[in-house]
Amino acid sequence: MDINSVGIVGSGTMGLGMAQTMAQHGVNVTLVKATPGSTDKAQATLKKSLERAVSKGALREEELEGVLGRVAFTDQLDPLADCSLIVESIIEDLETKQDLFRKLCKIVPAETILATNTSTLSVTALMSVCEARARVAGLHFFNPVPLMSLAEVIHAFETSDVVVTALVNFCRRIGKEPVVVQDTTGFIVNRLLTPYILNAIRLLEQGTGTIGDIDKAMRLGASHPMGPFALADYIGLDVVNAMAQNIYEDVRQQYTATPHTLTRLVLLGYLGRKTGKGFYDYTQQPAIPNPDLARPVA
Ligand code: 3HC
Numbered sequence: 001m002d003i004n005s006v007g008i009v010g011s012g013t014m015g016l017g018m019a020q021t022m023a024q025h026g027v028n029v030t031l032v033k034a035t036p037g038s039t040d041k042a043q044a045t046l047k048k049s050l051e052r053a054v055s056k057g058a059l060r061e062e063e064l065e066g067v068l069g070r071v072a073f074t075d076q077l078d079p080l081a082d083c084s085l086i087v088e089s090i091i092e093d094l095e096t097k098q099d100l101f102r103k104l105c106k107i108v109p110a111e112t113i114l115a116t117n118t119s120t121l122s123v124t125a126l127m128s129v130c131e132a133r134a135r136v137a138g139l140h141f142f143n144p145v146p147l148m149s150l151a152e153v154i155h156a157f158e159t160s161d162v163v164v165t166a167l168v169n170f171c172r173r174i175g176k177e178p179v180v181v182q183d184t185t186g187f188i189v190n191r192l193l194t195p196y197i198l199n200a201i202r203l204l205e206q207g208t209g210t211i212g213d214i215d216k217a218m219r220l221g222a223s224h225p226m227g228p229f230a231l232a233d234y235i236g237l238d239v240v241n242a243m244a245q246n247i248y249e250d251v252r253q254q255y256t257a258t259p260h261t262l263t264r265l266v267l268l269g270y271l272g273r274k275t276g277k278g279f280y281d282y283t284q285q286p287a288i289p290n291p292d293l294a295r296p297v298a
Pocket of ligand 1: 049050052053056057058105118119141142143144146147190193225226231237240
């Protein structure tokens with residue numbers, strides 16, 4: 001089963017990161033903006049990321065136009081009819097994703113692989129709305145996609161071995177190292193990473209250490225590239241919150257419950273880097289720990 005052209009639905013950080021990675025490895029991509037409207041912003045963001053790759057020496061300048069030319073932008077699903085693989089990376093809401101899968105099933109042939117980049121939703125629940133289910137799987141990338149080596153290939157209830165093998169081979173072709181995971185909430189990485197971040201927040205709430213010191217401890221003591229707070233801000237606190245809720249819904253264990261501090265930050269719209277404030281305040285240069293979090297939690 002050869003994967004020659006890929007459709008990606010969702011032109012956010014993950015969708016764009018996937019498109020960049022695939023196009024840098026010679027794959028033609030159709031990138032669909034999931035909400036109707038201009039794709040100018042997405043195109044500009046991709047170009048900026050490729051220019052950064054050039055400045056970092058990860059891409060040769062003369063290759064840039066070729067990579068850009070391999071990504072076609074649209075806000076329609078119909079151009080996906082000829083793709084051999086479609087990966088959705090839209091909002092983390094099961095009904096919205098199921099609705100998209102229903103539409104895709106009407107547009108593409110029964111052998112087209114339908115994959116989801118969901119963080120913590122059930123691939124099997126997405127599969128349930130399709131008639132041809134063996135072609136539905138998970139293909140989960142990590143942010144920032146062009147830099148993170150791993151991809152999780154999720155083998156859901158009725159996914160065929162042929163589809164899993166095709167996805168594993170495709171991951172290697174685009175420079176990713178795949179692991180095959182059964183369909184469990186959070187798969188491997190988010191299932192372990194989310195409680196780790198929640199635990200760091202609990203340590204902060206208990207006064208064990210400051211944001212800066214907890215991050216420093218994990219960077220220097222465990223060789224993590226970022227501490228848990230910098231990472232949570234990087235992922236987006238709304239995303240961390242949603243992952244925590246989905247995992248809690250499944251395991252019902254206290255260690256997966258959402259700490260008050262996270263709930264409050266999300267309620268106030270402090271979602272991390274993307275909003276300029278989260279556990280750190282990015283409006284300051286360099287970013288400083290959010291001063292509102294220096295007081296004890298009531
Ligand atoms: N495109 C392609 N390559 C690029 C690039 C771009 N736009 N920008 C940089 N690069 C290359 C550079 O050339 C460099 O390559 P080299 O190592 O061969 O020289 C490499 O990428 C590293 O670049 P930087 O020096 O800019 O990056 P850092 O070394 O500072 O690392 C980081 C940045 C990768 C973000 C690192 O801090 C990190 O790994 N953080 C943790 C990220 C993480 O854990 N992500 C997972 C989150 S969970 C998730 O995503 C799941 C989801 O479901 C929520």
